[in-house]
Amino acid sequence: MTKADVIAEIADKTGIDKAEVTNTLETFFSVVKDSLAEGENIYVRGFGSFINKKRAKKVARNISKNTAMVIDEHYIPSFKPAKIFVEQVKTSDKAKVAAE
Numbered sequence: 001m002t003k004a005d006v007i008a009e010i011a012d013k014t015g016i017d018k019a020e021v022t023n024t025l026e027t028f029f030s031v032v033k034d035s036l037a038e039g040e041n042i043y044v045r046g047f048g049s050f051i052n053k054k055r056a057k058k059v060a061r062n063i064s065k066n067t068a069m070v071i072d073e074h075y076i077p078s079f080k081p082a083k084i085f086v087e088q089v090k091t092s093d094k095a096k097v098a099a100e
Helices: 003-014 018-037 083-091 093-099
Strands: 042-044 048-055 058-062 067-071 074-081
Touching: 003 018, 018 042, 018 048, 074 083
Parallel strands: none
Antiparallel strands: 042 048, 048 074, 058 067
8 A cells, every 4th residue: 555545545534635634644754754853752552653763883794895894873763563553453354364
């Protein structure tokens, strides 16, 4: 499902104009990106959490040049689904078909 598909489905289910849904969705994405960039996590009860995960400092190897390089500690964005969300996906019929 693409972003356009999501926008169309939300517009169909709510009766709101696609342009307004697009603007709202883009604003939501912007808020999530800006908040995570500032180090703030976002918690949506019943859905999940958008969080920053800390990656430790490590030594990596470039195998083609046979050299080592240090990668400093850094943060990466991550999504952790809520238990209710995970259970709904686990028990759905479509998830069972996709797993086979």
